[in-house]
Structure formats: C-alpha cells, structure tokens
Amino acid sequence: MTTNRGGRPRSDRAHRAILQATRDLLAESGYEALTIEAIAARAGVGRPTLYRWWSSKAAVVAEAVTEGLMDSEVLAPPDTGDFAADLATWWEGRLRLLRDPRAAAILRGWTAASAESNEEADRLYALITGPLRQALARRFAVAVELGQIRSDVSLDALSETLFGGLLYRVLTRVTHQPAGQVIDLLLRGIIR
Amino acid sequence: MTTNRGGRPRSDRAHRAILQATRDLLAESGYEALTIEAIAARAGVGRPTLYRWWSSKAAVVAEAVTEGLMDSEVLAPPDTGDFAADLATWWEGRLRLLRDPRAAAILRGWTAASAESNEEADRLYALITGPLRQALARRFAVAVELGQIRSDVSLDALSETLFGGLLYRVLTRVTHQPAGQVIDLLLRGIIR
The missing domain is CATH 1.10.357.10 (Tetracycline Repressor, domain 2)
Known part of the structure; x- marks a missing residue:
C-alpha cells in the first residue's frame, strides 16, 4: 500500500504530511479543485518530493483516502x-x-x-x-x-x-x- | 430539461450537435479529459454558442447524459x-x-x-x-x-x-x- 520510502524520519514525516494535507484539502474543497501544487504547499514540501512517491493526483488521493478510512x-x-x-x-x-x-x-x-x-x-x-x-x-x-x-x-x-x-x-x-x-x-x- | 432556445432550426441543430459531441467525447476519453473547447470544436460551434445554453462542463454533461440515457x-x-x-x-x-x-x-x-x-x-x-x-x-x-x-x-x-x-x-x-x-x-x- 505504501511505496518503499527508505524509512528515514524526515522522509516519513513528509510522507505523512502529504497524505494528511490531501485529506484536509479534499474535505475542504473536493476532488476537482484539488491540485498537486496545493497539496505540496499545504504539506510544506516541494512538488518533486510528492512526485517521488506518487505519479498523479489520483494516486495520492487513493493512498490518502485508504489510510484515512481504514486506520480508525x-x-x-x-x-x-x-x-x-x-x-x-x-x-x-x-x-x-x-x-x-x-x-x-x-x-x-x-x-x-x-x-x-x-x-x-x-x-x-x-x-x-x-x-x-x-x-x-x-x-x-x-x-x-x-x-x-x-x-x-x-x-x-x-x-x-x-x-x-x-x-x-x-x-x-x-x-x-x-x-x-x-x-x-x-x-x-x-x-x- | 432543455433551456429555452428560441426553436430556430439552425439553433436547434447546434444544440443537438453539442449534446451529441459531449456524449461522443465522454465515451472516447472520459469526464476528466473532457473540455468545453473540445466539445465546441467537435460540434463545429464556437465556445460562446455553448455558453449561451450551459454555464459549465458539468451542466452540459448533465443534459447530454440525460438525453442519451432516457430517450431510448x-x-x-x-x-x-x-x-x-x-x-x-x-x-x-x-x-x-x-x-x-x-x-x-x-x-x-x-x-x-x-x-x-x-x-x-x-x-x-x-x-x-x-x-x-x-x-x-x-x-x-x-x-x-x-x-x-x-x-x-x-x-x-x-x-x-x-x-x-x-x-x-x-x-x-x-x-x-x-x-x-x-x-x-x-x-x-x-x-x-
């Protein structure tokens, strides 16, 4: 479900921040208005960081949604x-x-x-x-x-x-x- | 369901052509890839003609889909x-x-x-x-x-x-x- 990302603490934090930012923005303004740029900005990372793990908006949404719905x-x-x-x-x-x-x-x-x-x-x-x-x-x-x-x-x-x-x-x-x-x-x- | 559009034959033809182009493009490449520009081009009308009747992509899709599904x-x-x-x-x-x-x-x-x-x-x-x-x-x-x-x-x-x-x-x-x-x-x- 998660891509291999090395496991360094800073990298882990960025990964989690991106997923959380995606869920927050989805809830605030919906899927259509969501952009990779906005997710990166909210998570406090650069776009290249995001593209290291996900190839598209739909891909990051898929993982963010799964984590948010299945964990609790x-x-x-x-x-x-x-x-x-x-x-x-x-x-x-x-x-x-x-x-x-x-x-x-x-x-x-x-x-x-x-x-x-x-x-x-x-x-x-x-x-x-x-x-x-x-x-x-x-x-x-x-x-x-x-x-x-x-x-x-x-x-x-x-x-x-x-x-x-x-x-x-x-x-x-x-x-x-x-x-x-x-x-x-x-x-x-x-x-x- | 259809907006008031005067009923002139040429106008009617354009209206129908736009709805048909919308259905064709939806079937070919899906909702996300669909643009107002592509619909207008396929229908052979200008964008202002399309915006006379519909305010958004979602609006023209709504009518196109309804007509396509309910008629037959x-x-x-x-x-x-x-x-x-x-x-x-x-x-x-x-x-x-x-x-x-x-x-x-x-x-x-x-x-x-x-x-x-x-x-x-x-x-x-x-x-x-x-x-x-x-x-x-x-x-x-x-x-x-x-x-x-x-x-x-x-x-x-x-x-x-x-x-x-x-x-x-x-x-x-x-x-x-x-x-x-x-x-x-x-x-x-x-x-x-």
Missing part, C-alpha cells in the same frame, strides 16, 4: 452469533462514517477518481472495497456454515447491494435514511 | 401482474445499458460530476434518479395494493439497493455478474 475503522462485522444483528451493526458503522462531512467528502473524492480512471478504480477496489468484501465474506461463510442463512444467497449480490447502497448515499448526500431499512430488506426480502 | 429506454417497469418477474425485467434492462461500453462511460461521467459537485448531484438526481425512482414507486405501489409484497418494505431501501447496485457496477466495471442474483436476494431475503 474496524473492517470486519462482529460475530456475536446473531448474523442479522451483526450485519446491522456493521452497516450502521459504515453509515456513521458517511454522516461525517469530512469522511463523506473524502469518499466523494474516491468515487470521482474511480469514475474517471480504470486504473484508479482497480487500485481503490484493491485497497478498500476488496478488503471490506473479504471481511464480509468471512462473516457470511460462518452464518452459512451454521445454517442461519440461505446457502444459495449470492455473496456477490449482497456485496453489490450493500456497497452500492453506500455509494448511493455518497452520491445523493443522503444521511437521514434509517440504517435498518436496507438490512431488513436484505434479511427478509420483499415478497410476503 | 423505457423508464418504467412493465406490469404483467407478476411483480417479481417485472422487477427482474426492469433490472435486466438497466444492466443491459451498463454492458454497452459507451453508455457505461457516460454513466461514469455522470458519477464523477455528481461526486464533485452538490449542485450537479441535485440536478442529476432530478433528471435521472428521481424519474427512475418515481417509475419504480408506481409499480411498487400496485404490488403493495394487490398484497403481493410486504406492505412494510421501504421503497427508500429498495431504491438504495437497486440504484446503488447500478453505481457499484459502474464503478467496479463489473458487467458479468448474473442479473438475477440481486433480484433474488431482494425478493426472498437472506434468512432461511
């Missing part, structure tokens, strides 16, 4: 033995993140970068969506094993609806919809 | 009396659109514009997501009325998972996943 969040759903409750807890944690305007702005930056570049979409899937999906898959497999959920439900479909639901909220700026409705729908289905 | 598609789910089958038919139609690389590129342009600007997100919701949601809501209400589906299922949750699923496929470039899995999940739920 528990990725995996809990396992209390109750799959329905654990899924709801996990989903509520994802939605809580979206209600933070700063995190929402960062996620919009991620979404814009993915929409604009196949390469960035692949990279961000590898950095964020993939690990989230793997964590969900492990919890899902336990519930299937215990016979708590249908064995023929598609994990792909569950991922698509859950992660898609997050994207929908990111793009529509919806933060007020009750978290439980989507989980209720996915658990119990539409048909009476 | 039937918005509403069919009503054969079988809600499950009709929902599957409707969903399959949306996914078919995504399998067209040109339409997928346009949708990525829409996604990028929405991620970058609250104003464009509002506008695009009004132009695309809102009408799709209303069409879905009407079919949904008929099924509730006939007692075919649970009356306490949230239309918000259904919209979030379906439209979110489309966004997920747009951003991950997934086109191969079977269409039926998501509908099966939403109809029957996870719990056995």
Whole structure:
C-alpha cells in the first residue's frame, strides 16, 4: 500500500504530511479543485518530493483516502452469533462514517477518481472495497456454515447491494435514511 | 430539461450537435479529459454558442447524459401482474445499458460530476434518479395494493439497493455478474 520510502524520519514525516494535507484539502474543497501544487504547499514540501512517491493526483488521493478510512475503522462485522444483528451493526458503522462531512467528502473524492480512471478504480477496489468484501465474506461463510442463512444467497449480490447502497448515499448526500431499512430488506426480502 | 432556445432550426441543430459531441467525447476519453473547447470544436460551434445554453462542463454533461440515457429506454417497469418477474425485467434492462461500453462511460461521467459537485448531484438526481425512482414507486405501489409484497418494505431501501447496485457496477466495471442474483436476494431475503 505504501511505496518503499527508505524509512528515514524526515522522509516519513513528509510522507505523512502529504497524505494528511490531501485529506484536509479534499474535505475542504473536493476532488476537482484539488491540485498537486496545493497539496505540496499545504504539506510544506516541494512538488518533486510528492512526485517521488506518487505519479498523479489520483494516486495520492487513493493512498490518502485508504489510510484515512481504514486506520480508525474496524473492517470486519462482529460475530456475536446473531448474523442479522451483526450485519446491522456493521452497516450502521459504515453509515456513521458517511454522516461525517469530512469522511463523506473524502469518499466523494474516491468515487470521482474511480469514475474517471480504470486504473484508479482497480487500485481503490484493491485497497478498500476488496478488503471490506473479504471481511464480509468471512462473516457470511460462518452464518452459512451454521445454517442461519440461505446457502444459495449470492455473496456477490449482497456485496453489490450493500456497497452500492453506500455509494448511493455518497452520491445523493443522503444521511437521514434509517440504517435498518436496507438490512431488513436484505434479511427478509420483499415478497410476503 | 432543455433551456429555452428560441426553436430556430439552425439553433436547434447546434444544440443537438453539442449534446451529441459531449456524449461522443465522454465515451472516447472520459469526464476528466473532457473540455468545453473540445466539445465546441467537435460540434463545429464556437465556445460562446455553448455558453449561451450551459454555464459549465458539468451542466452540459448533465443534459447530454440525460438525453442519451432516457430517450431510448423505457423508464418504467412493465406490469404483467407478476411483480417479481417485472422487477427482474426492469433490472435486466438497466444492466443491459451498463454492458454497452459507451453508455457505461457516460454513466461514469455522470458519477464523477455528481461526486464533485452538490449542485450537479441535485440536478442529476432530478433528471435521472428521481424519474427512475418515481417509475419504480408506481409499480411498487400496485404490488403493495394487490398484497403481493410486504406492505412494510421501504421503497427508500429498495431504491438504495437497486440504484446503488447500478453505481457499484459502474464503478467496479463489473458487467458479468448474473442479473438475477440481486433480484433474488431482494425478493426472498437472506434468512432461511
């Protein structure tokens, strides 16, 4: 995830300062307005320092976003033995993140970068969506094993609806919809 | 949806040429690389002509995308009396659109514009997501009325998972996943 950067303290500080500046600027003014120049200025480094580690705006955003979102969040759903409750807890944690305007702005930056570049979409899937999906898959497999959920439900479909639901909220700026409705729908289905 | 433009034939032709050029360029090189200059050049008009109708790149993209996506598609789910089958038919139609690389590129342009600007997100919701949601809501209400589906299922949750699923496929470039899995999940739920 991080490029090899030698590990000298001053270099490490610059690297961290650049990622923090990227997150701050993304949250303040969005992805489109973000420039390499502004990131370098805010981080107190020269552009060549930044280009030593990242080849483009999208690349530095990808790493900044990943670090900001993944460090403080528990990725995996809990396992209390109750799959329905654990899924709801996990989903509520994802939605809580979206209600933070700063995190929402960062996620919009991620979404814009993915929409604009196949390469960035692949990279961000590898950095964020993939690990989230793997964590969900492990919890899902336990519930299937215990016979708590249908064995023929598609994990792909569950991922698509859950992660898609997050994207929908990111793009529509919806933060007020009750978290439980989507989980209720996915658990119990539409048909009476 | 279209601005008042007098209706003179030459003006109409220029307006249509600009929207077509925008869709062509979006499909060829994506949203980020798109410029007002390139659109005007491709359409054979001057930049002032373009700025007569649209104030920004995002604005012309919004209208171009809407026209391209909504004209040829039937918005509403069919009503054969079988809600499950009709929902599957409707969903399959949306996914078919995504399998067209040109339409997928346009949708990525829409996604990028929405991620970058609250104003464009509002506008695009009004132009695309809102009408799709209303069409879905009407079919949904008929099924509730006939007692075919649970009356306490949230239309918000259904919209979030379906439209979110489309966004997920747009951003991950997934086109191969079977269409039926998501509908099966939403109809029957996870719990056995």
